Amino acid sequence: MNMKRDYYEDINLFHSKTVIFWFAVLILFLVLYPFLFKNYYIYVANYIAINIIVATGLNILVGYTGLISLGHAGFFCLGAYGTVILMVKAHIPFLIALPLSSLFAGLFGFLIGLPALRLEGPYLSIATLAFGLTITQVVGKLDFFGGREGLHTSKLLIGNLHIDSDRDFYCLLIPITIIMIFIARNIVRTRVGRAFIAIRDAEIAAETIGVNVMLYKTLAFAISAFYTGVAGGLYAFVLRFIEPQLFSQMMSIMFLAMVVVGGIGSTFGSIAGAILLTLLDLELRNILSIPYLGKFLESLSKNFFSITGVSNIQFIVFGFIIIFIMLFEPLGMFGIWIRIKKYWKTWPF
Amino acid sequence: MSFFKVENISISFGGVKALNEIAFEVNKGEIFSIIGPNGSGKTTLFNCISGIYKPTNGKILFNESNIMGKNPHNIAKLGIARTFQNIELFPYMNTMENLMIGRHIYMKTGIFRAAFMLGRKSFAAKEESFHREKVEEIMELLDLQSFRNRFVGGLPYGVQKRIELGRALALEPKILLLDEPCAGMTSDEKEDMIFLVQDILEILGVTILLIEHDMKVVMDISNRILAINFGSPIVIGKPQVVQNHPEVLKAYLGEE
Numbered sequence: 001m002n003m004k005r006d007y008y009e010d011i012n013l014f015h016s017k018t019v020i021f022w023f024a025v026l027i028l029f030l031v032l033y034p035f036l037f038k039n040y041y042i043y044v045a046n047y048i049a050i051n052i053i054v055a056t057g058l059n060i061l062v063g064y065t066g067l068i069s070l071g072h073a074g075f076f077c078l079g080a081y082g083t084v085i086l087m088v089k090a091h092i093p094f095l096i097a098l099p100l101s102s103l104f105a106g107l108f109g110f111l112i113g114l115p116a117l118r119l120e121g122p123y124l125s126i127a128t129l130a131f132g133l134t135i136t137q138v139v140g141k142l143d144f145f146g147g148r149e150g151l152h153t154s155k156l157l158i159g160n161l162h163i164d165s166d167r168d169f170y171c172l173l174i175p176i177t178i179i180m181i182f183i184a185r186n187i188v189r190t191r192v193g194r195a196f197i198a199i200r201d202a203e204i205a206a207e208t209i210g211v212n213v214m215l216y217k218t219l220a221f222a223i224s225a226f227y228t229g230v231a232g233g234l235y236a237f238v239l240r241f242i243e244p245q246l247f248s249q250m251m252s253i254m255f256l257a258m259v260v261v262g263g264i265g266s267t268f269g270s271i272a273g274a275i276l277l278t279l280l281d282l283e284l285r286n287i288l289s290i291p292y293l294g295k296f297l298e299s300l301s302k303n304f305f306s307i308t309g310v311s312n313i314q315f316i317v318f319g320f321i322i323i324f325i326m327l328f329e330p331l332g333m334f335g336i337w338i339r340i341k342k343y344w345k346t347w348p349f
Numbered sequence: 350m351s352f353f354k355v356e357n358i359s360i361s362f363g364g365v366k367a368l369n370e371i372a373f374e375v376n377k378g379e380i381f382s383i384i385g386p387n388g389s390g391k392t393t394l395f396n397c398i399s400g401i402y403k404p405t406n407g408k409i410l411f412n413e414s415n416i417m418g419k420n421p422h423n424i425a426k427l428g429i430a431r432t433f434q435n436i437e438l439f440p441y442m443n444t445m446e447n448l449m450i451g452r453h454i455y456m457k458t459g460i461f462r463a464a465f466m467l468g469r470k471s472f473a474a475k476e477e478s479f480h481r482e483k484v485e486e487i488m489e490l491l492d493l494q495s496f497r498n499r500f501v502g503g504l505p506y507g508v509q510k511r512i513e514l515g516r517a518l519a520l521e522p523k524i525l526l527l528d529e530p531c532a533g534m535t536s537d538e539k540e541d542m543i544f545l546v547q548d549i550l551e552i553l554g555v556t557i558l559l560i561e562h563d564m565k566v567v568m569d570i571s572n573r574i575l576a577i578n579f580g581s582p583i584v585i586g587k588p589q590v591v592q593n594h595p596e597v598l599k600a601y602l603g604e605e
């Protein structure tokens with residue numbers, strides 16, 4: 001027979017010298033980044049990294065498995081509050097508190113995933129939306145969680161190292177982000193990922209070839225919730241303070257937008273989407289300080305909209321982005337879901 | 350002891366009886382065909398066997414144990430695989446990956462083992478390679494190697510049909526349900542497919558349940574045939590017997 005194929009090549013990320021080279025360049029850039037840029041941009045990078053973790057996890061649910069969630073801010077909230085409370089109230093070290101609360105978020109994801117087995121399309125959107133809204137309500141009402149006042153994070157220690165500045169945190173966050181991306185990629189490239197894609201593209205065929213559809217749908221929810229929980233726990237330390245209002249419905253929609261804008265079902269698409277929307281989110285807040293446009297928008301807003309209109313412009317832009325995507329699908333949110341499922345089937349090659 | 354047996358199953362959709370007291374027995378190693386005019390319930394019968402539909406009564410016995418009411422994935426695990434009348438592939442996976450789904454039940458890599466796939470010595474990597482080699486054998490049998498890394502969504506119809514067959518074979522089924530494997534094929538492709546089906550029976554020893562409209566094909570390769578019309582059985586028997594049965598003739602002539 002001819003030469004034996006090396007099947008590991010098929011699934012190995014570093015299958016060629018080019019990939020290794022570009023990965024090395026990326027790592028070098030990430031190492032140099034904190035020396036090249038000033039503080040604010042370190043903060044921006046941290047914020048982007050956190051959203052990348054969310055988008056990567058959510059993409060497993062939305063992009064690979066073809067399910068929808070409008071409530072991932074809820075899991076983000078669980079991860080953030082879980083980590084902070086375990087640290088502040090139980091004095092558990094960060095490196096244990098973070099995985100613990102993320103697992104807790106993952107467990108919640110599993111539970112929220114259960115109705116996903118029965119619900120489809122708009123009903124699933126509403127169920128997940130309700131979850132997202134409920135979590136913030138519950139957290140806001142309980143004094144143990146700091147109520148409406150919120151909670152301050154405690155000192156972040158890794159062993160004896162005090163992680164204090166944004167730069168310190170960057171050094172902790174970037175490796176975690178890279179590991180999370182790697183894990184996601186390994187999952188989607190092997191057996192579990194194939195099962196997810198199979199469910200997305202042809203659920204009946206997946207079932208009849210031995211894929212336990214119920215198990216994998218709930219698993220997709222659990223994984224994405226875990227990822228979002230990790231990101232939430234880290235986010236608490238970017239802000240150093242958390243309050244229920246942070247985890248709003250807009251946040252869930254922004255998460256979903258990152259995945260949809262970036263390109264459904266592609267890990268690198270999610271990363272791109274996360275970077276783009278995070279930058280938009282941060283930069284649009286400063287729109288009033290742009291010399292002429294800022295003044296113009298302010299007067300426009302004061303004359304025709306509410307006074308807060310311009311300061312919330314990032315939401316308006318997200319709204320437009322989502323509307324733009326929906327234009328291709330007149331059925332609205334349900335249509336997005338259909339798109340997710342049918343996109344792959346109907347796209348002409 | 351019977352290998353595979355369907356005992357009086359019935360199913361209705363909104364008052365329409367799609368299947369009415371269907372009963373038959375399949376011997377190990379035979380090609381058993383199901384014929385009937387359009388809408389007579391053939392695909393519905395397959396859907397009942399693979400667990401997609403739940404019949405209202407009756408039994409489906411595989412190696413003497415009732416599989417009726419089990420979930421499709423559990424039925425697959427017992428070794429019952431199928432193809433679909435309208436191709437149901439995973440268009441955004443390549444041929445290799447489509448066939449690898451057929452190995453799903455034999456693999457163990459879950460999220461944790463996948464997460465720790467670090468280098469070729471890790472469990473997940475070794476398992477992947479092992480099963481990809483298995484799949485390669487099937488690709489060779491079905492002459493699919495040249496499409497290995499192509500997304501299946503864009504491949505020609507006949508190739509897609511073969512890939513679907515390959516996916517079912519990757520499960521190493523004991524029973525294979527083929528729903529119109531030759532539909533929409535050119536006569537050359539048809540001939541290839543018939544040889545393939547016979548190879549599968551001989552080389553792999555898989556028992557085959559076949560739905561096919563082309564009477565010549567059916568009469569040539571079937572050991573026995575079940576004819577149904579409006580969900581009800583007309584006759585079971587050897588090809589010559591079924592071919593000349595007056596009600597079968599009537600069902601087909603009535604249709605045309």
Ligand SMILES: Nc1ncnc2c1ncn2[C@@H]1O[C@H](COP(=O)(O)OP(=O)(O)OP(=O)(O)O)[C@@H](O)[C@H]1O
Binds near residue numbers: 388
């Ligand atoms: N899920 C369903 N809901 C409602 N009716 C159904 C469903 N599945 C099948 N039927 C009906 O059951 C009958 C049998 O359909 P089936 O697809 O089994 O026919 P068939 O013999 O495979 O036909 P063909 O040769 O055209 O493939 C048809 O009248 C069909 O409309």
Ligand SMILES: [Mg+2]
Binds near residue numbers: 434
């Ligand atoms: Mg049919």
